[in-house]
Amino acid sequence: MDRKNFLKKALTGAGVIAAGGAVAAVIKNDIDELKPLDMSKQVGFNHHPGHATIMNDNTVLHKAQTRGRADYGWLKTNYSFSFANYYNPDRMNFGALRVLNDDFIAAGMGFNTHPHDNMEIITIPLEGVVAHKDSMGNSGTITAGEIQVMSAGTGIQHSEFNHLKDVDLRLFQIWVFPNKANVTPRYDQIKLPLERKNELNQILSPSPDDSGVWIHQDAWFHLGTFDKGKTVNYSLKRPATHGVYAFIVEGDFTINGQALNKRDGYGLWKLNELTIQVDSDEARLLLLEVPMMS
Numbered sequence: 001m002d003r004k005n006f007l008k009k010a011l012t013g014a015g016v017i018a019a020g021g022a023v024a025a026v027i028k029n030d031i032d033e034l035k036p037l038d039m040s041k042q043v044g045f046n047h048h049p050g051h052a053t054i055m056n057d058n059t060v061l062h063k064a065q066t067r068g069r070a071d072y073g074w075l076k077t078n079y080s081f082s083f084a085n086y087y088n089p090d091r092m093n094f095g096a097l098r099v100l101n102d103d104f105i106a107a108g109m110g111f112n113t114h115p116h117d118n119m120e121i122i123t124i125p126l127e128g129v130v131a132h133k134d135s136m137g138n139s140g141t142i143t144a145g146e147i148q149v150m151s152a153g154t155g156i157q158h159s160e161f162n163h164l165k166d167v168d169l170r171l172f173q174i175w176v177f178p179n180k181a182n183v184t185p186r187y188d189q190i191k192l193p194l195e196r197k198n199e200l201n202q203i204l205s206p207s208p209d210d211s212g213v214w215i216h217q218d219a220w221f222h223l224g225t226f227d228k229g230k231t232v233n234y235s236l237k238r239p240a241t242h243g244v245y246a247f248i249v250e251g252d253f254t255i256n257g258q259a260l261n262k263r264d265g266y267g268l269w270k271l272n273e274l275t276i277q278v279d280s281d282e283a284r285l286l287l288l289e290v291p292m293m294s
Contacts, residue, residue: 064248074105121173122175147212192223201224218242246266249263255275
């Protein structure tokens, strides 16, 4: 599939859900790939798993090999949730977390100019350099060790390319439903502070005055690299209404008794705290705390 057709497939649809407090509402959205979500079938709310989803009363396990996959030549990607040609009704979202794409983009290639609205879009480069340009006048590059966020709001257009002509690009792109519709579009990009090893380092929050970037949602992201044998706890900011999606970037962990390996995803809710045991050296973990959209 060429880039034009990929973008058309990935960015057309009918609507999205935004969660604000205890109320979820449908936001009209004619350009994102998202479909209206049936709240009776969402994770944590009588969600019925498919064969590749391991579900308990307050957890959901997505093993790395069960993710959606696509190879477009210039783009090789794994989808934790339904996206583009990958559709799995059991994997539409985890609360306000809608997209977690693990992208490998060939040297010099990328996404031509395309639109978004009413979505919080976060890009975390792992290797290489992203070239970004948008309709707000922003133009530049994002490298590993930085994080980029766009609040699409009333609508933006942007392009993303591998800036380097001889090195492939690896990145995570994450979409989070906003807690308000039709905000003024905004862009932010920061160099993350030097990561403190064996700690969870905050990289995103709801507040412009807090560590990391901020978004229009009651969400917190943390990233950390750990030595084997370490144990760390994470206390939820909003345990009554939130869940945590743990994504294993590298290595092996055990979280609340569940063994996890590279690129596994593990969602937990209805709890106050995670106990995270590190089972390999240089293990890396991304924690995404989001509202469960009740």
